[in-house]
Amino acid sequence: MSNDNKSIHEFDVNLICEYFAGMERQGPGSPEVTIDAIGFIDNLTDESRIADLGCGTGGQTMILAQHAPGVITGIDLFPAFIDLFNANAAKHNLQNRVKGIVGSMDALSFQDEELDLIWSEGAIYNIGFERGLNEWRRFLKKGGYVAVTEASWFTEERPEEIDRFWVEAYPEIDTIPNKVAQLQKAGYIPVATFILPENCWTEHFYAPQVAAQEAFLNKYPGNKTAEELVAYQRQEAKLYDKYKAFYGYVFYIGKKI
Numbered sequence: 035m036s037n038d039n040k041s042i043h044e045f046d047v048n049l050i051c052e053y054f055a056g057m058e059r060q061g062p063g064s065p066e067v068t069i070d071a072i073g074f075i076d077n078l079t080d081e082s083r084i085a086d087l088g089c090g091t092g093g094q095t096m097i098l099a100q101h102a103p104g105v106i107t108g109i110d111l112f113p114a115f116i117d118l119f120n121a122n123a124a125k126h127n128l129q130n131r132v133k134g135i136v137g138s139m140d141a142l143s144f145q146d147e148e149l150d151l152i153w154s155e156g157a158i159y160n161i162g163f164e165r166g167l168n169e170w171r172r173f174l175k176k177g178g179y180v181a182v183t184e185a186s187w188f189t190e191e192r193p194e195e196i197d198r199f200w201v202e203a204y205p206e207i208d209t210i211p212n213k214v215a216q217l218q219k220a221g222y223i224p225v226a227t228f229i230l231p232e233n234c235w236t237e238h239f240y241a242p243q244v245a246a247q248e249a250f251l252n253k254y255p256g257n258k259t260a261e262e263l264v265a266y267q268r269q270e271a272k273l274y275d276k277y278k279a280f281y282g283y284v285f286y287i288g289k290k291i
């Protein structure tokens with residue numbers, strides 16, 4: 035990849051939303067992994083208050099709601115995702131326990147110590163792992179949990195091409211032990227850490243995009259933004275295939291001390 039390649043953040047936001055809105059998930063993950071992560075959370079009841087930050091259209095939220103008790107608020111910056119999220123909740127008959135609202139993870143309106151669990155799959159990077167963990171902590175009750183997925187290096191060293199790609203896309207990417215240390219330093223007991231299996235990227239994230247990419251390009255012929263977006267996603271998928279031994283998403287689960 036050349037240094038002058040555009041970062042995804044520079045593409046037109048509405049087009050990105052449209053591209054991802056048709057997918058079950060907007061980031062790597064799977065129902066199995068969400069369920070595995072829920073297995074580490076031991077304090078939930080019907081009265082529990084849960085937030086899913088950067089919830090997207092709610093693929094993981096509906097799984098969470100089906101496998102854990104409590105009331106869930108999904109928060110995402112983009113109204114189009116929240117509309118689909120609430121339609122998704124109704125489709126699963128979860129509208130009494132699951133509600134999506136538009137908001138930003140850096141300006142949350144929860145009360146201090148209101149929440150039992152903060153969930154966030156593939157989204158904390160938007161404000162940064164350390165910042166998110168530090169800022170969200172006050173909203174958790176003592177003994178409450180944070181459960182997030184985050185891009186992480188599997189090795190101390192890696193090939194230059196993938197190192198450069200990630201340092202441009204997300205400079206906070208780091209090794210698992212360093213991320214665990216950040217979790218601990220932010221005031222959480224590191225309860226569990228596990229690497230998401232490959233199929234979270236291949237089967238659940240990149241494969242559904244293949245057909246959608248063709249349809250998207252046909253809908254916006256000659257549109258440079260659409261072409262660049264698809265090219266970027268294809269490049270990302272190729273890099274994953276080539277360098278998946280060196281990085282991936284990791285679930286970090288912490289308990290507020």
Ligand SMILES: C[S@@+](CC[C@H](N)C(=O)[O-])C[C@H]1O[C@@H](n2cnc3c(N)ncnc32)[C@H](O)[C@@H]1O
Nearest residue numbers: 059060061088089090110111138139155157160
């Ligand atoms: C990679 S997607 C992950 C979506 C979903 N959690 C999943 O795993 O399928 C990241 C999400 O974060 C949302 N987002 C970006 N910046 C945000 C912010 N400041 N506050 C809340 N959500 C944000 C995006 O709209 C997007 O839905």
